Structures are given as C-alpha cells and as structure tokens.
Amino acid sequence: MNNNAVTQKFLDFMHELFPNYAHLFTPEHLLYKIAATVTLIICAAITYYLVHKILQSRFITVLFKNTHNWDDVLLENGFFRRLGHLTPAIFIYLAAPLLFEKNPILLPLFLKGAQIYLVLFSIFAVYALLNTIEQLYNESKLAERAPITGFIQVSKLTFAIIAILLTVSLLIDKSPLLLLSGLTAIAAILLLIFKDTILGFVAGIQIAANRMFNTGDWIEMQAYNVDGEIKEIGLNVVKIQNWDKTIATLPTYTLTNEVIKNWQGMLRSGGRRIKRSIHIDVNSVGFCDQDMLDNLVNVRFIKPYLAEKLTELQQFHNDQDIDQNDLLNARRLTNIGTFRAYMTAYLQQHPQIAQHMTLMVRQKEPSEVGIPLEVYCFSRNKVWVEYEGIQADIFDHFFAIMPLFGLRLYQRISDQSKPG
Structure with a gap:
C-alpha cells in the first residue's frame, strides 16, 4: 500500500x-x-x-x-x-x-x-x-583481581560522545564524519578539558594490566593522609574509606604517580609485622652479679641460655687461665645482653608469634634517648584489634620484667631524676 x-x-x-x-x-x-x-x-x-x-x-x-x-x-x-x-x-x-x-x-x-x-x-x-x-x-570473584568500573565509565563516555555527534548531525543535517573532522581543530581544548579523564583511563589500564590495586585493598598514602580500604576505582576518581570512616576521593592517576603502601601483601602472608623498640637507660646497663644470676637461672625462658653461656665463659676462663673475678680480663654477662636473650626466647615461645617468619631482637645504635632494643617479628593474627592487643601484651610484659635485670626504661622525666 x-x-x-x-x-x-x-x-x-x-x-x-x-x-x-x-x-x-x-x-x-x-x-x-x-x-x-x-x-x-x-x-x-x-x-x-x-x-x-x-x-x-x-x-x-x-x-x-x-x-x-x-x-x-x-x-x-x-x-x-x-x-x-x-x-x-x-x-x-x-x-x-x-x-x-x-x-x-x-x-x-x-x-x-x-x-x-x-x-x-x-x-x-x-x-x-x-x-x-x-x-x-x-x-563475581574476578572483581577482586581486576575492577572494570573505569572501563565501564570510558564506554559510557564513548557512547555519550557518539550520541552527541549523531544528535547534532541530525539537527543541522550534516554528516557525523564532517563534525568529527571538525573536532581535530579543537583537540587541544578537548585534551585540556578531559585531562583527568584521559590520565585516569591510562592509569586504569596500568592498574588492571599490572594488577596493582583492587577494590578492597588496604592502602596507605602519607602524602594525602589516606589510610584505608579502596571502595571504588573509577575513571576519574578513586574512593577510599579511611579507618576513621571518612571517605577520601583522589584522581585515579594518583594510584600510579604517587608512592603508595599496599598492605594487601601482608594480609595474604602468614603474619603481620611487629617492629617496635624499647629504649634502655644507659646508666642502668652493667654486668650481671651473682645474685642476679641466681634469680634468673630459674626463669624458664632463659634457663637454657644461661646454662650455655655460663659453661662457655667457664671454659674460656679455664683455657685462657683468667680469674673470672678479674674485671679487666674476664668475660662476664651483661644485664642488657641477658635481657635481649630473654626477649628472644620469650617471643620464640609465644603462641601468637609466627615462628616461620623473621624473628629477632636487635640492639640498635645508642642515641640521646638511650639504647634501643628493637623487636622484629610477625604476629599470627592480622586483624587490627587483635594485633594491637598481642603487641601491647608483649611489651607490657617486657616493661614489667625489666627491673629483674637491673634495667630501667629511658624517659626524659622519670622518678629517678626527681630530687629528694
């Protein structure tokens, strides 16, 4: 018809x-x-x-x-x-x-x-x-490894540009290709307008290709005071929920241009690192006298160490024909060295410390705030609250037992420095 x-x-x-x-x-x-x-x-x-x-x-x-x-x-x-x-x-x-x-x-x-x-x-x-x-x-589980929010936003932007070109071409009755060719004349302006979008798109490709970050990762960016979990990686911005529940929004390209600490490796590993120092007052450091050794020899954690070291010293003195009471020539145990050995033994027996990972107590260079004894080990529990509790319990114990070794914790104002 x-x-x-x-x-x-x-x-x-x-x-x-x-x-x-x-x-x-x-x-x-x-x-x-x-x-x-x-x-x-x-x-x-x-x-x-x-x-x-x-x-x-x-x-x-x-x-x-x-x-x-x-x-x-x-x-x-x-x-x-x-x-x-x-x-x-x-x-x-x-x-x-x-x-x-x-x-x-x-x-x-x-x-x-x-x-x-x-x-x-x-x-x-x-x-x-x-x-x-x-x-x-x-x-799906794939989102944990490679988020696609940025690519979806790029696709939407592309279709929006196509729709605008088609709509304008219909209104003015001109070919879309003619309009597209005219865009080259204002390419510099478009690059300026869409700078963040272009940089974000490139960053999104790098992040996905190299598997640098995923939603749910815990990251820390000191330059922007950011410390929290990635909630969304978009084309232009990335949203991070800090642990204080505030939301930080940053340009996506900062994930590839800035120094970022990604804690996800720690969460996937066998433990979370404990790295903290006890500062010993230099004036409290000295040799272990017999009374101290008699008290410490019955301590379960350090008993094998003392037995081995005392035997070693006795053998040395006999071989060198040195009187063990000779302060200049004899070798003697120090309270700080014995305490360091106790700390190591205590950590080796602690049920919440990962024994298959690095564990040591090291003495660092003395400074104006005393002699640092640094604990370096890994907690089995990686959950923040439980981790902090384990760390605090360990150092509470060390602080409380220090006087048995004749040691004092260094502090700028202490009871020992008060007159009378």
Missing part, C-alpha cells in the same frame, strides 16, 4: 467520523494536520504501552529462564523499560511518511524527532546494559 492510499483511507475515516467538517479534512488544511498529529502520537503511545507491558511482565523472566540472575539484573537496571521506548520512535519514523507525505514542514520534524529519540534511548539502553555488566562482574 502506497502513501497516497494510506492518506486517502485516513481522510475517508475522518470524513465518516466528522461528516459536517468533511470539507476541512484535506492534506493541506490545518485541521487535518492536527488530527493526523494527534492520531500519530496516540498510536505511538499505545504501541509503547503494549510493548512496555510485555517487556515488564513475567513473560521476559520465563523467556530467559535460567539458573543465572542476569535477566533479573537487566530488569532492575531498566534495560527492557528503556528498550521499550524505541518502539514509538520506530512507529513514528515509519508512519509519519504515510500521513505527511506532502507536508514539507511536519514530515522532517517528525522524522528527525523520531531519529533523535531513537538515538537517545538507544544510548540509555546501552547504559543499562553496561550497568548490568558492571553489577554482575562486581558480584
């Missing part, structure tokens, strides 16, 4: 419906244009309503019935609802030439309007599809 036949049938219908105004219903008359426009819009609305009801009904769920939930996520993100908006645009695009064949004003208006409507809701449907892909991906 040609366009003239459709127009004539519509005119016949209007003549039967309004016989008293039949002489007004001609393709050139305003009344015809109004009636045809209203009819076209009503038919398009009915088409949309019917398609919308079908797409939103359980028919879609039954049609795509499977063990996965991707169809539910599509419905949740409005994919089918947005897809339904394409039908009135297609209907108007096909029906308008049948009713307005001889109208040089309304026909182009309806055609371009339908095309623009079609472009916009096609993009909206694509956005819903991309949101569905992102949501399903984030629910």
Whole structure:
C-alpha cells in the first residue's frame, strides 16, 4: 500500500467520523494536520504501552529462564523499560511518511524527532546494559583481581560522545564524519578539558594490566593522609574509606604517580609485622652479679641460655687461665645482653608469634634517648584489634620484667631524676 492510499483511507475515516467538517479534512488544511498529529502520537503511545507491558511482565523472566540472575539484573537496571521506548520512535519514523507525505514542514520534524529519540534511548539502553555488566562482574570473584568500573565509565563516555555527534548531525543535517573532522581543530581544548579523564583511563589500564590495586585493598598514602580500604576505582576518581570512616576521593592517576603502601601483601602472608623498640637507660646497663644470676637461672625462658653461656665463659676462663673475678680480663654477662636473650626466647615461645617468619631482637645504635632494643617479628593474627592487643601484651610484659635485670626504661622525666 502506497502513501497516497494510506492518506486517502485516513481522510475517508475522518470524513465518516466528522461528516459536517468533511470539507476541512484535506492534506493541506490545518485541521487535518492536527488530527493526523494527534492520531500519530496516540498510536505511538499505545504501541509503547503494549510493548512496555510485555517487556515488564513475567513473560521476559520465563523467556530467559535460567539458573543465572542476569535477566533479573537487566530488569532492575531498566534495560527492557528503556528498550521499550524505541518502539514509538520506530512507529513514528515509519508512519509519519504515510500521513505527511506532502507536508514539507511536519514530515522532517517528525522524522528527525523520531531519529533523535531513537538515538537517545538507544544510548540509555546501552547504559543499562553496561550497568548490568558492571553489577554482575562486581558480584563475581574476578572483581577482586581486576575492577572494570573505569572501563565501564570510558564506554559510557564513548557512547555519550557518539550520541552527541549523531544528535547534532541530525539537527543541522550534516554528516557525523564532517563534525568529527571538525573536532581535530579543537583537540587541544578537548585534551585540556578531559585531562583527568584521559590520565585516569591510562592509569586504569596500568592498574588492571599490572594488577596493582583492587577494590578492597588496604592502602596507605602519607602524602594525602589516606589510610584505608579502596571502595571504588573509577575513571576519574578513586574512593577510599579511611579507618576513621571518612571517605577520601583522589584522581585515579594518583594510584600510579604517587608512592603508595599496599598492605594487601601482608594480609595474604602468614603474619603481620611487629617492629617496635624499647629504649634502655644507659646508666642502668652493667654486668650481671651473682645474685642476679641466681634469680634468673630459674626463669624458664632463659634457663637454657644461661646454662650455655655460663659453661662457655667457664671454659674460656679455664683455657685462657683468667680469674673470672678479674674485671679487666674476664668475660662476664651483661644485664642488657641477658635481657635481649630473654626477649628472644620469650617471643620464640609465644603462641601468637609466627615462628616461620623473621624473628629477632636487635640492639640498635645508642642515641640521646638511650639504647634501643628493637623487636622484629610477625604476629599470627592480622586483624587490627587483635594485633594491637598481642603487641601491647608483649611489651607490657617486657616493661614489667625489666627491673629483674637491673634495667630501667629511658624517659626524659622519670622518678629517678626527681630530687629528694
């Protein structure tokens, strides 16, 4: 059926419906244009309503019935609802030439309007599809290794640019390729405007390719006072929830341009490091006298050490024919060395310390705040609260037992420095 036949049938219908105004219903008359426009819009609305009801009904769920939930996520993100908006645009695009064949004003208006409507809701449907892909991906285990939020945002930006080009080309009746070629003239301006977007996109590729960071990683950036968990890695910004529950937002490219400590390696390892020093007052350091040794020899943790060292010293004195009471020539145990051995033995017997990882107590260079004895070991428990409790218990014990070795903890103002 040609366009003239459709127009004539519509005119016949209007003549039967309004016989008293039949002489007004001609393709050139305003009344015809109004009636045809209203009819076209009503038919398009009915088409949309019917398609919308079908797409939103359980028919879609039954049609795509499977063990996965991707169809539910599509419905949740409005994919089918947005897809339904394409039908009135297609209907108007096909029906308008049948009713307005001889109208040089309304026909182009309806055609371009339908095309623009079609472009916009096609993009909206694509956005819903991309949101569905992102949501399903984030629910999978793959999201822990390679987040795709940045790539989804780049895809949305690309489709948005395409939609803008197509819309403008339809409005000015020019080829999209002609508009695209004109963009090269303002490339510098676009680069300036989209600088963060471009840098973020490149950073996102580096992060994904090298598996540098993932959502859920614990990172620390001292330059920005950031210490917390990555919540989202986007195209332009990365969101980090600090341990004080504040949210930090930084440009995505800072993840590749700045010095960042990623604690995820620690969480995947067998323990969490304890690295803390006890500062010994230099004035309290001395040799172990016999009374001290008699008290310490019964301490379970240090008993094997003392037995071995005393035997070694006795053998040395006998071999060198040295009197062990000779302060200048004899070798003697010091309270700080014995205490260091006790600390090591205590850690080696501690049930919460990872014995398969580095464990040592080392003496560092003396300074104006005393002689540091640094504990370097790893806690089996990596949970923050439990880790801090284990660390505190260990050092509480060391502080309390120090006087048995004749040692004092260094502090700038102490009871020993007070007069009287």
